[in-house]
Amino acid sequence: MATDTLTDVFEEHRPVLMAVAYRMLGRAADAEDVVQEAWLRWSAREAGDGAAASEVREPRAYLVRIATRLAIDRLRRIRSRRESYAGPWLPEPISTDLAATIPDVAERAVLAESVSFAVLVVLESLSPLERAVFVLREAFGYPYGEIAVTLDRSEAAVRQLAGRARRHVEERRPRYDVDPEECRDLTERFLTAASGGDLDALLVLLAPDVRLVGDSGGKSRGPLRIMAGSDRIGRFLVAIARTPIPDAEFLFAEINGAPALLALSAGKPDTVVQLEIANGLIQCIYIVRNPDKLAAIASL
Missing domain, CATH: 3.10.450.50 (Nuclear Transport Factor 2; Chain: A,)
Structure with missing residues (x-):
């Protein structure tokens, strides 16, 4: 795969990588760092000893797996920084225009809620693994088997994490349906x-x-x-x-x-x-x- 094609494949999937990383980290700058690191790992495969990026059969799944694992590692590192934060912590605001990009109303509602201040604040109280499972399952609809591969966990363990995270979020997030x-x-x-x-x-x-x-x-x-x-x-x-x-x-x-x-x-x-x-x-x-x-x- 030529370098320009390699870049095209990555850029095709950049939006979903940013979406996953932002929901994991709550800060656009941190999400961008994760996506950049994912690009470096993606492009390095072409020159590495293992299977080249051009041989990856499902680039989206592979890239989401990289970005999710990087986001988990980053979240673990920045937890202590947030514990010493001056005053309440809120996510970094991001501009969204879901109506222009997502025609399906039900899908738009799910994605809007997944980036809301209220939900992202609740996600801060989850463990990094619980947060990853919740984001991949609830916001993006990934099957449990695929999440298990992404996190290098058994499917049973992922289902347990998903149930625990869902109960935690449901107990704490407000449920307001407003026009x-x-x-x-x-x-x-x-x-x-x-x-x-x-x-x-x-x-x-x-x-x-x-x-x-x-x-x-x-x-x-x-x-x-x-x-x-x-x-x-x-x-x-x-x-x-x-x-x-x-x-x-x-x-x-x-x-x-x-x-x-x-x-x-x-x-x-x-x-x-x-x-x-x-x-x-x-x-x-x-x-x-x-x-x-x-x-x-x-x-x-």
Whole structure:
């Protein structure tokens, strides 16, 4: 296989490798590193002593296996880094436009949920192997036998890991089915009330037990603990409105599979806000302000 053909094969499967690695790691930069390492291993096979890349009968399966194993290794290494993270940890926001790329509504819903902030936060509490099994099975529908080969485990062990991971996620993730138009409308109303410092309008939108999870990484202004309660959070948002973002511009975009608000400061991403909504009220507010996590959406 010529080098250009070898590259073409890898590039054909790059999107699924990025998709798997991001769901495993929650950070686009880490996922890109994994994909790059997978490319190096793929291209090195052509010059190695074993079977060349050109002789691999199922390149997609082979490349997903490499990327998954690399992601597991990387996740094990970065766990300690996240344990010492300043404040709550949220995934790195990524721009998504699933409606434009996935025509099937049911498939789109599964993939949107698999990159949601709520699910990715829950996946952080799984072991690396449980997370790999959950991602491959639930997000991509891989058969247990293929996952077993990928992880070098027995199929029985994989089924056990899958069951444990699924129960854990089901117990902890919120189950909100919200129409995207309703979500966007409420997000717009939230922006108007929050930016205007209108406490009464905010309290109408917030569930009594609403939570606010802010990820600043200690590198920008933001709460270092999860906040709870509509009155407390409403007053916090009003206080923020008194110190507005310089040269602010607000955009609505699909981020991590759902409508979100992107705030720009002097043309650069400053804040991502996404809402969890149920029964017409905001149940949780996710705010990402860590500048290291906003590079992946800088092109919006």
